[in-house]
Amino acid sequence: MGLRLSDSQTDASVSASAAAPSNASVTQDSLTSDQARSLIDKVNGSGYIQTHFTQVKPPKTEMPQWLKDLMHWLGDVITAIGKILAPLGPIMPWLIYLLVFALAMLVLSPFVRMLIRQQIERFLPRDVMKPETMWRPTKDAAAALLHDIDALAAKGEYDEAVHLLLLRSVADLNAYRPDLVRTHYSSRDILSHPLLPADARPAFGEITRWVEMSYFAGIRVGREGFDACRQAYVDFVAIEGIG
Structure with missing residues (x-):
């Protein structure tokens, strides 16, 4: 300078x-x-x-002609709509409240949510398989998982053992139905998913219940919870020689 x-x-x-x-x-x-x-x-x-x-x-900046025409057209449309709605002016706030209330009830309706979910699931390639299709982990995978959680339980780490059982079960489900488990899904989301195999739902629900009590309620799983989750998994696997 x-x-x-x-x-x-x-x-x-x-x-x-x-x-x-x-x-x-x-x-x-x-x-x-x-x-x-x-x-x-x-x-x-x-x-x-x-x-x-x-x-x-x-430099002088001038608005393009097409943008001027668009703004002019939008102004005409807004003016026309205003003339049409002018007679409804006194009751317009009540109509808006009624519309918002109707939309809220529509979105919160379980039936409507079910229909929306069904339509979304229909167009997703990952949802081609039917939820009632029978599915079991392989014998080797089930045996390896039981071995790992038993090792943790032997050291008194029941909470960790049950949590590992849940994580491995989620991984098995994701391997069975690729991308069924989204990154933002919680265990309850997976449990309520319409495409979760029906035969896996009881065992997964029992494991989820104990993990939630451990991680969110601070209730220690203990031997009782571990045995309940392990037995639920064994009953689900139902492979001779496991357990």
Whole structure:
């Protein structure tokens, strides 16, 4: 940012340093007012210091014609709607309240939600299979899971064992029906999902119940809860040699 020297800036050291070598003979003590003015004009005229600033006008921006036409058309539409609704002006607030109430009741209706869910599920590729299709984990997977939770239970870590049982069960369900388990689903969402196999629902519900009491209510699972969840899983697996 440039600065313009003024008459008040006639300090001898500033003027002498700004002057060209040809003015070196002019000493600090012999500077007069005219000589200082001459030095100031010479420095300002040398072009090394910016003393004037050009005012740049911003470019003119004009609205496109198509946007003008669109705004004009929207204005006509709003005006026409206003004329149509003008007779309903006194009762318009009550009509709005009634419409909001009807929409709220419609959204909260279990029947409407069921219909919406069915329509959504119909168009999702992951929901091609029927919910009543029989399904069981493989014998090796079930045996490995029981081995892991028994190891935790042997150390008294019943809460961790039941939680592991839930996580593995969710993973098995997701492997059976890819992407059935969405990232935002809770255990209850999976339990109430219409495409959860009916034969898996009792065991999954029992495991979910104990995990919720442990993690959200602070109730320790203990041996009783572990045995209940383990037995529910074994009954669901129902493979000879497991348990």
